[in-house]
Amino acid sequence: MFLSDTHLPQLLPPSAYTDPTWYITEREHVLTPAWHVVATTSQFPRDGSFITFDFFGCPIILRRHCGEIRGFLNVCAHRLAKLTSQPTGYCSALRCGYHGWEYDEVSGATKKIPDAPSFKPLEKGMLGLTSVRVETCGGLVFATLSEDAPSVGKSLLECGIDVARTMSPAGFLGMREICFPVNWKVAIENTLESYHVGEVHPKTFKTAPAEEQCSHQLFPAISIFCGPGDTVPWIQRLERVLLSGAAIPQTGGYRHVHLYPTCTIAETDTFTIILSFLPESANRTRLFMTWFASQRAGASAVWNGLIRNWGRVQSGFWLTVVNEDLSMLPTVQQGLASSSHPGTGLISRREERITHFQQWILDRIQTDTTATQPATMLVTHSSPSAVSPMENVLT
Ligand code: FES
Ligand SMILES: [Fe+2]
Structure with missing residues (x-):
């Protein structure tokens, strides 16, 4: 179930996605104080x-x-x-x-x-x-x-990431870097909602999970989506065999964790893909992407190897999903860059993690810059919704 009862406001103005001045402020107050995934040990x-x-x-x-x-x-x-x-x-x-x-x-x-x-x-x-x-x-x-900045390993622990299983060097399968002409937040926000699934992923994910199958958790600098994993029966059976062979518990679930500001981690029982959206300018982002198969240190080499092989099979699916998203994002950037639209947009309940993230960004910028920034940098929440954006969520 979603947390909010109503739609939510789009808190950031279009200029937050296009304006070099906004980007410079953001770089100082949002990006440089944080941890970012920049490499893998395999390098x-x-x-x-x-x-x-x-x-x-x-x-x-x-x-x-x-x-x-x-x-x-x-x-x-x-x-x-x-x-x-x-x-x-x-x-x-x-x-x-x-x-x-x-x-x-x-x-x-x-x-x-x-x-x-x-x-x-x-x-x-x-x-x-x-x-x-x-x-x-x-x-x-x-x-x-x-x-x-406090230890990032501690943050991973707090959001329930089992580092030893999900991102063990032994489970490393691949990495890729892609640069694209899109603001980093456009790319991040795309990963924070399942609303686009039917339009953008009709052949891979096919449809978004029903609300009853979804849950959102919002913490001060982290948000988490939990939903169903793969529901194809033969895949569930295969994973049951592989996971029990390696003595890894099977949950059958999918989790997407956003470690603010730039790191997202999507994990199933057997596979994890990490996307790190590293901004280069207001309208250019370098995506550093890496993926791993689940491993258990005490498991036999055979079972860990079989899970790695299954992970290699899954890699193609996940890279296709990422490509489907990336091919859509420039159109969002172009719309945001047009000055002709009178509105600011609107966030659905299914997209509520986006509003939480935007509020977090505004908190960083406004707390740190109130005394120094021009008034145009500051955004007031005169949204059409009477609901406080995050009044019913964990913070
Ligand atoms: S030795 Fe590095 S600049 Fe001279
Ligand atoms: Fe997507």
Whole structure:
């Protein structure tokens, strides 16, 4: 059942999806304080493996050292060059390619400075790379530019994600990156409702589950949808055999978790797909997508292997679903960008997770910017609905 008794207001104005000024405010108050999925452990096969990428305007390098993935701003302390421009690779030392400064792999402090006497009285270790916080959860790598964001592993635990089962490195099946010309919230909001299923997924999901089969849970920075898993009898039978072989409980359910702001996790008993919508600008998003088969550490290699094989079969279905959504999203962006429509839109009860997410964004922006932002940035809730947007939900 849904939580709200009535439809809900669209809280964000169209400009929230198109305006570069809004995006800059959002980047500061919504995005950089949060954790984001940025990589998988499979991208770091050995010590010295690294990746680089742009993270909300900051160049970042992640590199494996002694089995752990460490993050730094990819900016040298000497003359601020990027240490490397390669997107991925291996390096035996954390070394800048311009003048050869070398840095400690754990702390980022300077370790070796060629012709060091010419920098007198600078001493070894006095300058260094800026560390970036990284947390590894199963096969996923999260990063944040915040110094005080609480542990993301704790958040996963709180929303009932069994990391060992759903995103074990042993269950890793694949990853893909796609850039598309759409605001990141358009893409996220698409994942938060099943209302579009009949129109956008007529051949894959076919129809949205009935309200009685659905439940929504709303928490301060998380929302969860629970519904039925695959209802095809032979698939249910197959999964029963596989799961009991690996001693993994069968629930028969489907859960979609949104870890605010950019991470969504869709899981069934045997398969998990994680979508990380990383904004690059007001109207451009990089989707980092990765998927896993369920595994149990104590189960036999045979049963874990069979579940991985079943996961590979399911991958094609889920990638088709994602493609169906992605092909629709630019039309939403184009409509939002047109200035001709007088309305702001409306949110159905089935879409109520969207209003909760929008309220969360507004809370971040308004709390942090009331004193500094122009009035046009602030949105008042003069919606047609008399119902307070979240008055009947958990917060
Ligand atoms: S800029 Fe990196 S060593 Fe000079
Ligand atoms: Fe969809």
